Amino acid sequence: IQLHKSFGFLLLGLIILRIAWRLGNQAPALPPSVGTLERRAAPLAHFALYAFQVALPLSGWALVSVSTLEIPTMPFNLFVMPNLPLTESDASESFWTSAHWYLAYAGIALVALHIAAALRHHFLLRDAVLTRIITPSSSGE
Template identity: 70%
Template sequence: MAFLIRNTQTRYGWIAILLHWLIGLLFIGQIALGLAMVRVTSQRTAFELIQLHKSLGFLLLGLVALRLGWRLANGTPNLPAGTGLLERRAAPAAHFALYALQLLLPLTGWALVSASVLEIPTMPFDLFVMPNLPVAVSDAGEAWWRAAHACLAYAAVVLVTIHVLAALRHHFRLGDTVLTRMILPSRQRDDTEPE
């Protein structure tokens, strides 16, 4: 049977799956790049990594906005029937926190470069100059946004780890479809399949 683009009651469609994995890999890569770029000793390499980090941050921001729009317009599959009450309440809260971090991290990074006294233009992928956010330019402001960005990044590491462990728990311990439905797209017959 043909794979569907839209989600069903039991599985995700191609669009949700592709956005999930693309954003997930980009998000994890951005955290790794952020940690690496502040530890390199070469100023030239650090500058190039920072420019790449900023470009990928704007790409991430756009993809997350697209994913949120798709989720609002498309809905999500139901949780498996055996899912407990605590998990039914925790799962939406965890997903909300993940979306919030995926938006707040690029936004605080944008605020950080906007507040920088160095006033280095931000050019995503060397295509155009991204205007600064309307924040005060000062050393104190830059330090505040840097701290906020770093705190959110460490919170993201914790939350992504919990998210991955929860998915693995569903797959290997509970044996349900929570993980596989984010790997294999929906098919028309899935709407009638039991969980």
């Protein structure tokens, strides 16, 4: 379980860096072939992906913080991560266990939909959306 928590904290740190980078850099323009509905849906889908990537590790951190087992969290056995200032209780632990579980499965569904949409653009619509996703660009385009 320590390894699970370690990677959760690592991913939380990486997504915070990714969000900071994203706030300072403009997203590449969508190809002209992308319709109005998809242009409106894309930012919402990306926001949902970012929100999931923050919410999932935070729910895990909340879970270990309220656990009555009081097992210390030691990311990669380097240091003890302090708990969030939440009240320990069986009811809170049950809530955060469910929240973490549901967020994980909702995130899997969200990522699957995102992959399906990217593959649809690449193989059915044959536009440059997938190329835009996987090709680094120094100009932000």
